[in-house]
Amino acid sequence: MALDGYEAVFAHVDFTMPERVGKYRLDLSALEAVGVKAVREAVDARRLIVIDEIGPMEIRSAIFRDAVSEALDSGLPILGTIFARPLPFTDSIKTRPDVAVIEVRPDNREKLVSDLSDKFRNLKPTAA
Numbered sequence: 462m463a464l465d466g467y468e469a470v471f472a473h474v475d476f477t478m479p480e481r482v483g484k485y486r487l488d489l490s491a492l493e494a495v496g497v498k499a500v501r502e503a504v505d506a507r508r509l510i511v512i513d514e515i516g517p518m519e520i521r522s523a524i525f526r527d528a529v530s531e532a533l534d535s536g537l538p539i540l541g542t543i544f545a546r547p548l549p550f551t552d553s554i555k556t557r558p559d560v561a562v563i564e565v566r567p568d569n570r571e572k573l574v575s576d577l578s579d580k581f582r583n584l585k586p587t588a589a
Contacts, residue, residue: 463499464511471496472518482518489522500528504535509581512541520550533557538584540577 462468469491476486496512496519503510510532519525532539533554543562544551555562565573 463495465499467495467499469495480521482521485518487518487521489524492519492522493524497522497524497528500532504532504537507537509584510535510537510539510541512539514542514544515551515554516542516544517548520548526550529554533560538581540581 470488471491472482472485472487474484474486476488478486478488480487480489500510500512512529512532515529543554545564554560563569563573563577
């Protein structure tokens with residue numbers, strides 16, 4: 462689901478598409494029509510970019526990976542969730558010098574809302 466309300470089902474056990482992760486079949490075109498479109502529109506509008514999530518299912522789409530890379534290179538603030546376990550694409554994001562990875566845990570979960578809200582409220586886009 463995009464923040465503008467558009468949504469599509471991207472993964473389901475009953476899909477018949479060939480792409481799969483575990484028991485889920487993936488409709489990459491749904492991700493690209495809603496998720497990629499939302500990321501690219503946020504970049505074009507020079508707004509905060511929110512991506513939930515960059516994980517094993519999503520990175521099956523080369524178009525999604527390209528949109529994430531474009532967003533990261535845009536200099537705009539990004540709030541995202543990312544797969545914790547090692548994967549080449551997600552690891553390349555987590556090791557970027559302009560990325561801060563914050564582990565969400567039961568003991569920090571509540572405070573992160575206000576901390577991140579304050580942080581993003583005060584951020585300005587950098588030159589891309």
